[in-house]
Amino acid sequence: MEKREKFASRLGFLLISAGCAIGLGNVWKFPYITGKYGGAAFVLIYFLFLLILGIPVLTAELAVGRASQKSVAMSMDVLEPKGSKWHWFKYPAMAGNYLLMMFYTTVAGWMVYYFVKMAAGGFVGLDADGVGAAFNHTLGSPAINIGFMVFVVISCMFIVAKGLQNGVEKITKVMMLALLGLMVVLAIRSIFLPGGEEGLSFYLKPDFTKLAEYGLTEVLFAAMSQAFFTLSIGMGAMAIFGSYIDRGRRLTGEAICITILDTSVALMAGLIIFPACFAYGVDPGQGPGLIFVTLPNVFNAMPGGRLWGALFFLFMCFAAFSTVIAVFQNLIAFWEDLTDLPKKKIVSIHIVLMLILCLPCALGYNVLASFQPLGAGSGVLDLEDFIVSNNILPLGSLIYVIFCSWKMGWGWDNFMAEANTGDHGVKFPNAIRLYIKYILPLIILFVFVMGYISIFGQK
Numbered sequence: 001m002e003k004r005e006k007f008a009s010r011l012g013f014l015l016i017s018a019g020c021a022i023g024l025g026n027v028w029k030f031p032y033i034t035g036k037y038g039g040a041a042f043v044l045i046y047f048l049f050l051l052i053l054g055i056p057v058l059t060a061e062l063a064v065g066r067a068s069q070k071s072v073a074m075s076m077d078v079l080e081p082k083g084s085k086w087h088w089f090k091y092p093a094m095a096g097n098y099l100l101m102m103f104y105t106t107v108a109g110w111m112v113y114y115f116v117k118m119a120a121g122g123f124v125g126l127d128a129d130g131v132g133a134a135f136n137h138t139l140g141s142p143a144i145n146i147g148f149m150v151f152v153v154i155s156c157m158f159i160v161a162k163g164l165q166n167g168v169e170k171i172t173k174v175m176m177l178a179l180l181g182l183m184v185v186l187a188i189r190s191i192f193l194p195g196g197e198e199g200l201s202f203y204l205k206p207d208f209t210k211l212a213e214y215g216l217t218e219v220l221f222a223a224m225s226q227a228f229f230t231l232s233i234g235m236g237a238m239a240i241f242g243s244y245i246d247r248g249r250r251l252t253g254e255a256i257c258i259t260i261l262d263t264s265v266a267l268m269a270g271l272i273i274f275p276a277c278f279a280y281g282v283d284p285g286q287g288p289g290l291i292f293v294t295l296p297n298v299f300n301a302m303p304g305g306r307l308w309g310a311l312f313f314l315f316m317c318f319a320a321f322s323t324v325i326a327v328f329q330n331l332i333a334f335w336e337d338l339t340d341l342p343k344k345k346i347v348s349i350h351i352v353l354m355l356i357l358c359l360p361c362a363l364g365y366n367v368l369a370s371f372q373p374l375g376a377g378s379g380v381l382d383l384e385d386f387i388v389s390n391n392i393l394p395l396g397s398l399i400y401v402i403f404c405s406w407k408m409g410w411g412w413d414n415f416m417a418e419a420n421t422g423d424h425g426v427k428f429p430n431a432i433r434l435y436i437k438y439i440l441p442l443i444i445l446f447v448f449v450m451g452y453i454s455i456f457g458q459k
């Protein structure tokens, strides 16, 4: 049998897993969801979910990946008890990875476009309305949406084709280190904007009255879904990286490291964006366009803004690309696990397939704008995002947890043995067995069902 590829270093593993986790979820979604649900109170709930759900599920995924040495396309086949049907999980999980990319590449394309436009001075002299109009123009243009999406798909596939160590690991490592550095600089810059204090207090001082406006259950559902989304857990996107590491370290410690890196970037994204919203009078609750209509204003008002702005969007591209590359790596690994086709062929097929699958979202704000599946103002992106973030990820996380803690699955003992194999790192505590086995699944289920009722119940 061919030997499985491995990462060259632990730093590579951590930065790539963090690269998969850190993405548009942190820099684009987290700020706008936080804005929508009222700031700091939402952030607190989200933190709580990261801690009580995110870290255990991430550890479970890494353990399944490392124990099986397979992607989610085959991992349960290897680990499940004979005769059970856990391996059916591969279908929703694989579908989830494809669906995620179907909208993610379009938003990543907006980032690339904004980088180019910023660098070319395309925002110079525009006022806040002008910047808003420029975003509407971007959405309305099929050529921009398709063109940049195609660029994202082809360039990321190309990197994956170069191999795990030479392509994915090499490129992602550099991008992530650069991203982490620049975010700090920009956050400091934004905090000291005149008029930004109000934004800081919106972001950091909990105001629980806001929760009442949407209803606590909807907010809980949004916070839980965001916790799963930001850590990339519930459909094997992180498990794959467990399959590329050796048994030198215990997995809980690695899961904590990844969560800390991911959370720092989300927090910094908020520190960059909210002060800027208040300083320039942009509504923080306005949805997916948030960073595209806020930040060009900030950079316009800043000495050297064109350069800073271009750098900012370049690094947003890095965040998005590192996730796309990670998930593409996973998609290719599925078919390497499932078939004997050579990698080159799988990649070529996927370039064509992805370009087709990604089209509806790229056309969603223009040609297909009248398709509003989730109510007025929604679009293809919202539908695809809803299926993945609010369904596949929470339910998939539930399956990972049950698989790792119940006898009818892989079971607690096997899970613990894998998670705690290694000479360094935090151990998974045996004392929380009952919590993992019963309470954690119930929390996910409860929030999921209540969330559904609150979203669809009143319609």
Ligand code: PHE
Pocket (backbone or CB within 6 Å): 020, 021, 022, 023, 024, 025, 026, 100, 228, 229, 230, 231, 232, 233, 237, 323, 327
């Ligand atoms: N965590 C990624 C982000 O924040 C999104 C993602 C979700 C990636 C699920 C893979 C799987 O952008």
